[in-house]
Amino acid sequence: MTKCTTLLTKVIQNRLEGILKFSKVSLVIVFIITLFLGFQIKNLKFDYDFEAFFPPDDPETQYFEEHRKRFESDNDFIFIVARNEPTVFNHAFLKKVDAFADSLAKDSLVRGVQCLTNMEDYLKTPFSPMVFKTPYLNLEPNSDLSKDSARIFNRAELKGFFINEKADGILIYVKHQQYLAKKKCDQLKARIDDLLNHFELTDFKYAGRTIGLGYYIDKMQNETLLFIGLSFILVIAFLIFTFKSFWGVWVPLTIVTLSMVWIVGFMALIGQPMNLVLTVLPSIIFVVAMSDVIHLVSKYMDELRLGKNKLDAVKTAYKEVGLATLMTSVTTAIGFITLITVSMEPVRDFGIYTALGVMLAYALTYTVLPGLLIHTKAPKISDKTTTETTWYIILHKLFRYLIRRRKFVFGLSIFVVGLSVFGTLLVKANYYLLEDLSKRSTLRQDYDYFDKEFMGLRPFEMAVEVKDPERSVLDYQVLKEIDKVETYLTQNYGIKQCFSIVNVLKIANRSEHSGQVDYFVLPDSASCIKYIEQLRTFDKSNLLASFVDSTEKYARISSTMGDVGMYEIQKRDKELQKFMSTNINSDLVEFKSTGTAHLLDLNMSSLSLNMMYGLLISCGLIGLIMGFLYRSVKMVLIALTVNILPLLMIGALLGFAGIDMKVSTAIIFTISFGIAVDDTLHFMSRFRLELSK
DSSP states (O other): OHHHHHHHHHHHHHHHHHHHHTHHHHHHHHHHHHHHHHHHGGGOOBOOOGGGGSOTTSHHHHHHHHHHHHSOOSSOEEEEEEEOSSOSOOHHHHHHHHHHHHHHHTSTTEEEEEOTTTOEEEEEOTTOSSEEEEESSOOSTTOOHHHHHHHHTTOTTTBTTTBOTTSOEEEEEEEEOTTOOHHHHHHHHHHHHHHHHHTTOOSEEEEEHHHHHHHHHHHHHHHHHHHHHHHHHHHHHHHHHHHOSSHHHHHHHHHHHHHHHHHHHHHHHHTOOBOTTGGGHHHHHHHHHHHHHHHHHHHHHHHHHTTOOHHHHHHHHHHHHHHHHHHHHHHHHHHHHGGGGSSOHHHHHHHHHHHHHHHHHHHHHTTHHHHHHHHSOOOOOOSSOGGGSHHHHHHHHHHHHHHHTHHHHHHHHHHHHHHHHHHHHTOOBOOOTTTTSOTTSHHHHHHHHHHHHSSOSEEEEEEEEEOOTTOOTTSHHHHHHHHHHHHHIIIIISOSOOBSHHHHHHHHHHHHTTTOGGGOSOOOHHHHHHHHHHHHHHOTTOHHHHHBOTTSSEEEEEEEEOOOOHHHHHHHHHHHHHHHHHHSOTTTEEEEEESHHHHHHHHHHHHHHHHHHHHHHHHHHHHHHHHHHHOOHHHHHHHHHHHHHHHHHHHHHHHHHTOOBOHHHHHHHHHHHHHHHHHHHHHHHHHHHHHHO
16 A cells, blocks of 8 residues: 555656646646637537437337337327317317418428317218218307317317317327427427417417427526536635635636536537536536645645745645545546446436546646646735634544544444435335426426326327237237227226227227217227228328338337326336236237337336446445555445445435435435545545554
């Protein structure tokens, strides 16, 4: 240990000599680089893509990609609800809705618009072989809308989807181009807002990926600026409280600002967007850089207080604090870099760039700061000795108290550990699509409205694959199996209605029997064959291709539902699998959940395990470093114990408070571990230094 630390100390001393020799040149170079990187920040992009959380090599992701190629994306739609009190069945209101839907359908980014005002009912009477098309809503001035209302509410596929139970909201379903980027999302949203205003539809709700994407990215930009601003304010307040001088504010703040500008500017330079997780990066860099600066500046001022000149004070501070700060920066960076073991790309990016930021903060602290200390006027130093400071007196009194009551402290620690373990076991993994939005936000309120009044906005997607090579998904036995699953989904799973080939055949069967509600069921085999042939021959909208692929070996069941949370969905999925294992012929057909919401649930549920693996790797690596430095198993165990205890206490806090494990809470463990290691290493390094004296 002694040889190792001596060697590292010599390296640090040699580095200092070089820095001081060329300090002015170094400061100029740093200034130029900072200007360049600061100029790049204006190019920083923000990204809020749910699909970035899907591991590309994961079989579930690959299966979803194949499913989407056969059909289409399950998340490229907008729900718009126009409201009217006491009822939407008002001629003037419905004409405005119809004009709005017609105008929106002409937009180049829109693939189709469906609304009760432009939809038709298909009926066949016993007196004619012809099928008649009848608009669901007759918008002529003297028409009787009460009859239309009764017919609409007798259509299972309309009630709860295109109109709510109270009949005070009518839904316009907008299908737009797939995978729209933020710029086009903003364009489409602006077009919708203009049309709503033009047609005086002032009471409305809308939601969907296009609406949410722009909102989230704008929110991320504002909150990133807010975090940076608050960090500056808190740092300035802390520096004023600590050093009580202008010098004690601007010198440390310069290094902290440089660290933030360098890492964010570098991200902008290489095209790395700021994602949901990375928004906290500037705040973390502020904390880490401030820790490095405070340790060096505090030691520098202690040496000045002992009567040393600036150069000697810098050298002593560099020598005694430099090694400890290097080790804390390395171990903190290790804590973050182990996040590359997590399968989610945004979390991996967070780990990589935070680790890089930590090391940049260290490099800037121990290259730029010594130059600033040398070339600026030394601060006014209090006449008090180190042992007379308020903190010295308080800490030593506390230390003596702990030593006198060490048995009580040890017993209390064991109790806290036990309580923390118990509380941590109460934590459950859960995830809501809109969990990070305030309940007071307009977007959250709109989404909640859709969950309560309509079908909800959480996409539901199920793939259907025929296993029997002699059959297709249009085989009657396969259709019956699909019908069984759909019946379970609507009666037990929480989905109000399903959209599939079976649903199309039910509508066709009802139309064949004059629109009688009792015939909204899967027809017999012969009728199914007839309706399918009619679809192939006469359906210009190619409705069949929406639910059955070209090989007729795959089909889809699609819908939306309320945002009930990942934990509840997992419970429902278990019951669904139990039902299918006992009621579905798995040799004939296989049903598999897929889609964006399903993949998010899978990845969020595995997040805790991935984070645990990362922390274990981090503990192992840091344990090796401490073992190499201190050559003592006892010291390694002590250090790791005090670093793990805060994690258990955080877990207990989450468990007792009922806070679910998700990305935003899981990241806290990594941040806390990095900070805990920083404190531990500084304490142990000072302990070793005092022993050597």
